[in-house]
Amino acid sequence: QQQxxxxxxxxxxxxxxxxxxxxAYENTAFDYFPWYQQFPGKGPALLIAIxxxxxxxxxxxxxxxxxxxxxxxxxxxxxxxxxDSATYFCAATISGYSTLTFGKGTMLLVSP
Amino acid sequence: SQTIHQWPATLVQPVGSPLSLECTVEGTSNPxxxxxxxxxxxxxxxxxxxxxxxxxxxxxxxxxxxxRPQDRQFILSSKKLLLSDSGxxxxxxxxxxGLNTEAFFGQGTRLTVV
Numbered sequence: 001q002q003q004x005x006x007x008x009x010x011x012x013x014x015x016x017x018x019x020x021x022x023x024a025y026e027n028t029a030f031d032y033f034p035w036y037q038q039f040p041g042k043g044p045a046l047l048i049a050i051x052x053x054x055x056x057x058x059x060x061x062x063x064x065x066x067x068x069x070x071x072x073x074x075x076x077x078x079x080x081x082x083x084d085s086a087t088y089f090c091a092a093t094i095s096g097y098s099t100l101t102f103g104k105g106t107m108l109l110v111s112p
Numbered sequence: 113s114q115t116i117h118q119w120p121a122t123l124v125q126p127v128g129s130p131l132s133l134e135c136t137v138e139g140t141s142n143p144x145x146x147x148x149x150x151x152x153x154x155x156x157x158x159x160x161x162x163x164x165x166x167x168x169x170x171x172x173x174x175x176x177x178x179x180r181p182q183d184r185q186f187i188l189s190s191k192k193l194l195l196s197d198s199g200x201x202x203x204x205x206x207x208x209x210g211l212n213t214e215a216f217f218g219q220g221t222r223l224t225v226v
Contacts, residue, residue, distance in 0.1 A: 032214070034214040036217075041220070041222070042219055042220065043118075043202050043204075043218050043219045043220045044156070044202070044217050045217065046214050046216065049214055091214075093213045093214075094213075096213065097213065098161055098163060098213075099158060099161055099171075100213070100214070100215055102155070102156045104155045105155055105156075
């Protein structure tokens with residue numbers, strides 16, 4: 001019930017293409033869904049986050065799509081660039097609750 | 113603004129030696145604090161979290177322990193390291209009074225046990 005399932009494990013996208021990473025959850029009490037970006041040797045950094053009262057949130061080239069009925073959410077990276085090559089983690093939590101539940105991560109490689 | 117400091121950045125320790133990793137947060141008070149480990153496979157494993165001084169919750173029983181001697185200080189320790197303790201250790205924090213409960217991570221410590 002506490003799991004967040006993330007796919008794919010790895011992804012190769014050509015420069016300028018769209019990168020799509022998917023996550024699914026079971027616990028309907030989750031009400032906050034952040035995405036993290038991690039470069040090699042660095043700590044994860046918050047990229048973008050969404051609440052289930054909206055179906056989409058966009059920040060620059062990054063968009064979260066949220067499907068509450070399907071209990072799924074996804075990260076879309078438009079016009080992917082080599083500098084976007086990193087590991088991406090989705091996460092879920094209950095507001096006011098201490099811990100995040102993370103997906104297992106997706107290694108994204110954007111080829112030049 | 114809030115910042116999180118974690119040190120050392122890298123550490124090579126022999127099997128059986130002790131470990132002490134330190135994390136401090138500046139610019140906030142009474143934060144939730146976390147220790148995560150990231151093995152070679154990328155996933156983030158929550159090891160410990162703390163909601164206050166002296167309050168430690170362990171998520172995974174293992175060869176490690178954590179302590180919070182001060183409000184913004186979180187320490188990860190081991191009395192005797194094992195080879196399997198190698199990994200990338202991350203400290204994180206989030207505010208207790210915030211509605212958005214995302215965590216903010218430090219830059220990590222790469223521990224290699226030899």
